Each structure stands twice: as C-alpha cells, then as structure tokens.
Amino acid sequence: MDDVVMQALKRHLATAETLDVSRYQFVNMEAVRSAAGALWPEVRARVFLASRSIIERRIAEDDLIVQCATGFLVIYKATTGNLADQTTARIRADLERFFLGERFADLLRVHATSETLTPAEFEAALAEAGLESGAPPPPAPAPAPRTSHPGLLQSLDYYAAWDVRKEAVASYFVRPVVTETENGPHLGEASLSATLSRPEDRLAFDQAVLARACASLKTLLRAGTRCALIVPAGYSAMSNARLRAGYVTALAHLPREVKKLIWVRLVGAPGDTPASVIAETGRTLLAYTGQLFLDADICSVTLERQMQSDAHWLGARLPDKLTEAARQDVERFLALAKRTGRPVYFDGVHDWERLRYASRTPARLLVGAAIGRHESPPAPFRLTRNALLARAA
Numbered sequence: 001m002d003d004v005v006m007q008a009l010k011r012h013l014a015t016a017e018t019l020d021v022s023r024y025q026f027v028n029m030e031a032v033r034s035a036a037g038a039l040w041p042e043v044r045a046r047v048f049l050a051s052r053s054i055i056e057r058r059i060a061e062d063d064l065i066v067q068c069a070t071g072f073l074v075i076y077k078a079t080t081g082n083l084a085d086q087t088t089a090r091i092r093a094d095l096e097r098f099f100l101g102e103r104f105a106d107l108l109r110v111h112a113t114s115e116t117l118t119p120a121e122f123e124a125a126l127a128e129a130g131l132e133s134g135a136p137p138p139p140a141p142a143p144a145p146r147t148s149h150p151g152l153l154q155s156l157d158y159y160a161a162w163d164v165r166k167e168a169v170a171s172y173f174v175r176p177v178v179t180e181t182e183n184g185p186h187l188g189e190a191s192l193s194a195t196l197s198r199p200e201d202r203l204a205f206d207q208a209v210l211a212r213a214c215a216s217l218k219t220l221l222r223a224g225t226r227c228a229l230i231v232p233a234g235y236s237a238m239s240n241a242r243l244r245a246g247y248v249t250a251l252a253h254l255p256r257e258v259k260k261l262i263w264v265r266l267v268g269a270p271g272d273t274p275a276s277v278i279a280e281t282g283r284t285l286l287a288y289t290g291q292l293f294l295d296a297d298i299c300s301v302t303l304e305r306q307m308q309s310d311a312h313w314l315g316a317r318l319p320d321k322l323t324e325a326a327r328q329d330v331e332r333f334l335a336l337a338k339r340t341g342r343p344v345y346f347d348g349v350h351d352w353e354r355l356r357y358a359s360r361t362p363a364r365l366l367v368g369a370a371i372g373r374h375e376s377p378p379a380p381f382r383l384t385r386n387a388l389l390a391r392a393a
Helices: 003-015 029-058 081-100 119-128 189-195 199-222 241-252 275-286 324-340 352-359 385-391
Strands: 019-027 064-068 071-076 109-117 153-163 168-178 228-234 262-267 292-295 313-317 344-347 365-367
Touching: 003 064, 003 119, 019 029, 019 081, 019 119, 029 064, 029 071, 029 081, 029 241, 071 081, 071 119, 081 109, 109 119, 153 199, 168 199, 189 228, 199 228, 199 241, 199 262, 241 275, 262 275, 275 292, 313 324, 324 344, 352 365, 352 385
Parallel strands: 168 228, 228 262, 262 292, 292 313, 313 344, 344 365
Antiparallel strands: 019 071, 019 109, 064 071, 153 168, 153 365
C-alpha cells in the first residue's frame, strides 16, 4: 500500500468510531488470466490502473483508496448511508461498462458492497482482501520512448479557452513551442505529424508536453489556485494500443489533484479513420482524463466516426480565411456537431475578424491568440463578451 495512503488510513482509524466502506472485488479473474495468457501482466495492470482512475472520478479528494489483490477498498470520509450506496452502485456500473469494451477484461464482473464498519471490522476486511499476502504494486510509469527529435520541444504556450456561456476563462489549450523551423516556432498539426512521422516519436513528444504541462499545473496548485490544461495527444501514437498504454500509464501515475485538471485533446485523426479505432482510442483515454476533446476537420461531411468516441467535446480549427465557402464549411460543421449533442470548440481564433465571427456561432469554447496567449497558465479569470469584443474594435 502507498505510504501516504497508509499514514492517512492510520490517522483515520485512530479517530473514527465507524467507517463507511465500499468493496469492489473483480470476479472471474482466473478466466481472464487464462484467456490473456502471456498478456496477463499487461491486462492486469491496465485493469487496475483504469479502475483506480474511474473510482477517483466518483469520490471526494480526501477519501482513501486501498488496492487489494482482487480489487479495491474505498474509505469515505464524509459520504454515508444512501449516498454511499448510490456512489458504490455508480462506480460498479462504470467499471463494468469499461470492462465490456476491453479485450480479455470483458470477462470480468464486479461485486460491490457498501457498509459501515468499526475499525476492528475494517482491519479484518483488509486482511480478508489479501493485502497481508502482498497485493502487487502498481506498475512503474513506462519510460518515454527514445525519439529521433530530442530537441524539438522547447517550451509551451497556454492559449486561453474562452467559455462563451460563462464569459470566463478557466482552461487553456497547451500548444508546444518547437525549435525554429521554416514554419516558425509553432508547427501546425499537419506539419508536426509530418515531422514526427514515426508513432514512437510522436508518443515521446506528447509525453514531454504532458510532463511540462503538469509541472506548470503543480506550480499553480502550490500558489493556491487551479485551472484545467488541455494537452494534445497525437492520433498516430494513441491509436496504437501498445504506445497508448505508455501514455495512459503516465496519466494514471499523476498526483490525484493534477490528474483531475489534465484533459486530453486527441488530434490528427485522418478523415477516413475507422470508427471502431476512434471509439477504442477515445474510450481508453476517457478512463484516465476528466474531459476528452476530439479534433475534426472543419470540412468534414460527417461526424459519425467522432460520435462513436464518447468524447465530451468536438471541435475544429477555423479556416485561415473566412471566404464564403469557408463560412459554409463552418455552418455545416456546426449543424453536424449539433446532431451529436456535444458542445463545440473552435481553435485558431487568432485575429479579430475570426473572433467576431466565431463569437456569433453556437460554439461553446473559443481558443486563439485573439483570446489570449500566455507563457504559463494564469488563474481563472472573468472575460465578458463586451470586454473581449472591445479589444477587437
């Protein structure tokens, strides 16, 4: 058990008369082990990593999670009674829904109970859960693969994501600043994908971006405030199950307060990508991120593939020139996105013309230089429509 969790648990046991506890036991693990064969260690690690992330999203920050040999114990600090029962039921349903789409893990079922125990009863439950015999520790974070472009990433810019409805900025799109090229310090997604043509190189680059963004977020948290950072993840790496495992392992090992505020934006998926691959990629990432953003081409004639990803947001980059044909593309994209029921974001709001135009559309988030670019993420701030458009006057 993690030393920090153990110390917090000992303090809680010393003062609490009773504990509200949920037990989650994975049923049918031997069948999964048999079906997975040599892949069992990888499958088991993915099951526990994803399950912990799913549980963390449903419970309070100071609740405790204890990993056991065949599942988890969750100790609630404030949740009791019917609310604890309801939370337990929701988590069980979330876990089984996730397992149904996972190869081999689709054989798993989850037995979940919620009960109030005395400290002595809890210690007995802890022993029964297999902790004394040593539940296997979580796997170490996967090392970043070597890249043939080690010096490409120089720093990060943070582009304010203006929430049109709330008239505020509380999240930022993370954009890498690269070594100077003929295209300048910012490579568009097409240029970046061409430069990092090997999926292994793209994974290493995205992991470096993730690490730097997390460092910035930790600095903000230490200052007593917080925001959400939306980090890009290239489709060429994320669509490969082996490489994706390295990225989600890095996400899973983030501190809990950081993990909740790191959101993933899947970029660079070709228009003819099979819907099943987008669905699998998105579903796996969803287990490790609070929000999933999915880029599409503004000229898309259908968003059926993106619909199957279960992404929270759909978005696109605005055309460089707002010709009549380009405006028609935007209107068609908005109509297609409306059918999906998902909110829309527009990137590329880099001048006043596009700001004025985009602010009149149903898009929920607008991102670009006209909204604001920062070298480090500021605290959330209010930004009214009138104040923003006055800058464009």
